[in-house]
Amino acid sequence: MAATSMAAALAASLPAPSAAPAAPTPTYEAIPASMSKVIDIEADIPLTCVQLDGMVVTKIIKHAREAPSTTAHGLLLGLDLDGTLEISNSFPLPHHGGDEADKNTKSIARHQASMLRSLKEVQADDSVVGFYQATTLGAFFNQSLVDTQAIHQEKLRHGGIVIVHDLSQTARGNASFRAYRLTAAFLDAYKKSNFSTTSLISHRLTFSSILEEVPLKIRTNPLLSSFLGTLTESRRPTLSPDSTATTATVSALGASFSVLDLGIAGVTRNLEQIVEAVDSYRTEEGNLSYLCRQIARERGKAENYIAKRKEENQGRVAQGLAPLPEEDVTRLFKIPPEPSRLESLLLLGQIDAYGKSLARTASTGLVKMYATKASSAV
Missing domain, CATH: 3.40.140.10 (Cytidine Deaminase, domain 2)
Known part of the structure; x- marks a missing residue:
């Protein structure tokens, strides 16, 4: 507490700092908001x-x-x-x-x-x-x-x-x-x-x-290009002093036989995905059809009500009576909006992607199966 009062006393005894010189007013004009995007070339x-x-x-x-x-x-x-x-x-x-x-x-x-x-x-x-x-x-x-x-x-x-x-x-x-x-x-x-x-x-x-x-x-x-180059280049194996010389070369990467896989499991999974996507699309189309029928039913009710009201007003006018006021149909009949078809578009895109993937996989697998059959016959 004493140190705080001493610091306050020292601060009070110091001369007041001189006012900082005012910053010069810029002579240029700010870029208007309408021109800000022009600068971004x-x-x-x-x-x-x-x-x-x-x-x-x-x-x-x-x-x-x-x-x-x-x-x-x-x-x-x-x-x-x-x-x-x-x-x-x-x-x-x-x-x-x-x-x-x-x-x-x-x-x-x-x-x-x-x-x-x-x-x-x-x-x-x-x-x-x-x-x-x-x-x-x-x-x-x-x-x-x-x-x-x-x-x-x-x-x-x-x-x-x-x-x-x-x-x-x-x-x-x-x-x-x-x-x-x-x-x-x-x-x-x-x-x-x-x-x-x-x-x-x-x-x-x-x-x-x-x-x-x-x-x-x-x-x-x-x-990285240099490293990849060393992996793809063939090199001679290191020979011990007591080994015989050989002209064989080996690759920096080990032998891989994954390309020989016929990929039957992948084709099966691809077919399952296509069936699931088609089922989802049919379900979505069924929901859309139901909603469209419901919209048509409500619109039919509204149109029948309007036609009946017009016919009734024509009869009242013929009898010299004042026509009945027209009512807001949207308040009497709740016509739902037309459903979105975005989900159907996305499902069709999935089916198309699965089909293209199956075409690529099946063609490659077919070539491998023919090659396997030919080699087994030999």
């Missing part, structure tokens, strides 16, 4: 290509392989430059099971904010340019992906990109990465929340026009 350059760093490829594959489910997803970080979206880093988002969707969303948002803050502290790329999604058998059409991509295309400068990684192709030795974004026609219908029959016809929307693919290329740095 990159936003006016259309996006023509997505460049994926080799490190991002390995991180996505690792996350998808170690994830507890096939719905592994995460954020992509990078920079758009001269029409090319350069993705230089990524980090996974946690996957939460259960029905507590609100709590899970808040947890993911906190994790995302924490990761971006940490990346900024170490001066790494912290600009979100999209997200990635792991899928199987190429069926990535779902409501969650559409909702997330719609938010990104509204908030991010170049609309954001979704990278789809196919686990089933990677299991066969082919790393599958494709870049997509929502089409302008679908985004317009999505913002209006109108996927009725009339809206689909006016926007010319089908399951194939929901997403548009963007060309994608993978970039590796010289060190």
Whole structure:
């Protein structure tokens, strides 16, 4: 307490600080809000290509392989430059099971904010340019992906990109990465929340026009390219002094016989997915048909009521009586709105993806079976 009073006394005994000189008034005018976007030249350059760093490829594959489910997803970080979206880093988002969707969303948002803050502290790329999604058998059409991509295309400068990684192709030795974004026609219908029959016809929307693919290329740095080169080169084995010389060469990678797998289990699983998707589509179409019949029934009741009221008013006018007032039909009859057909479009997209995956798998398996039959005959 004595030290505090002494410090206060010393502060009071010091001369008052001189007033700081006033800052000079700027002579330039602030950029008006209407001209702020003109300065951002990159936003006016259309996006023509997505460049994926080799490190991002390995991180996505690792996350998808170690994830507890096939719905592994995460954020992509990078920079758009001269029409090319350069993705230089990524980090996974946690996957939460259960029905507590609100709590899970808040947890993911906190994790995302924490990761971006940490990346900024170490001066790494912290600009979100999209997200990635792991899928199987190429069926990535779902409501969650559409909702997330719609938010990104509204908030991010170049609309954001979704990278789809196919686990089933990677299991066969082919790393599958494709870049997509929502089409302008679908985004317009999505913002209006109108996927009725009339809206689909006016926007010319089908399951194939929901997403548009963007060309994608993978970039590796010289060190990684050198390492991959050493793996693919054949080299002579190290010989001991007492061994005989040989001209045989071995590869840095061990022999793999995974390509000889006929893949029967994959074809069976693919057929099961197609049957499930077709059943879901038939159920959805049945629900839509029921709702449409209900709408037609209510509209018929409303039209009959209006016709009856007009006929009654004509009779009253003929008798010299005042016509009855017209009532609001929407208050008397609850005509439900036309149901959305977005779920049907997404299910059709899944069926199409499963069919294309089955065509690729079956053709490769057919060639392997013929080769096996020919070799066994020998």
